[in-house]
Amino acid sequence: xxxxxxxxxxxxxxxxxxxxxxxxxxxxxxxxxxxxxxxxxxxxxxxxxxxxxxxxxxxxxxxxxxxxxxxxxxxxxxxxxxxxxxxxxxxxxxxxxxxxxxxxxxxxxxxxxxxxxxxxxxxxxxxxxxxxxxxxxxx
Numbered sequence: 520x521x522x523x524x525x526x527x528x529x530x531x532x533x534x535x536x537x538x539x540x541x542x543x544x545x546x547x548x549x550x551x552x553x554x555x556x557x558x559x560x561x562x563x564x565x566x567x568x569x570x571x572x573x574x575x576x577x578x579x580x581x582x583x584x585x586x587x588x589x590x591x592x593x594x595x596x597x598x599x600x601x602x603x604x605x606x607x608x609x610x611x612x613x614x615x616x617x618x619x620x621x622x623x624x625x626x627x628x629x630x631x632x633x634x635x636x637x638x639x640x641x642x643x644x645x646x647x648x649x650x651x652x653x654x655x656x657x658x
Contacts, residue, residue: 558605588618595653606636
């Protein structure tokens with residue numbers, strides 16, 4: 520079940536990407552492997568240690584929602600490291616971690632791309648460059 524904030528987030532992203540196609544969304548949902556679900560759950564559990572995860576969805580992209588944000592700069596390191604860990608294990612979906620206010624409204628969201636995590640893991644990007652890329656994606 521999507522929370523209100525995720526529904527708004529997905530709607531916002533859909534608007535940015537040019538709309539939704541419900542049939543396509545159903546096909547994507549059916550194509551999600553158990554490995555991807557396990558890795559998404561692993562990242563949610565990892566970030567929950569620092570950022571209180573309230574839920575997550577995997578409708579083609581991974582959307583963890585959390586409260587207790589420490590700000591984009593600090594969150595980027597927490598989120599980026601956890602995401603890199605699952606990309607290193609084969610996760611290849613885009614992520615859109617979403618920080619929520621205490622009222623459940625969207626505070627901000629960032630995108631994290633598998634290519635960014637791979638560049639970091641392979642040593643092409645420093646931790647600072649990786650974190651900055653995540654921070655710059657905030658909206």
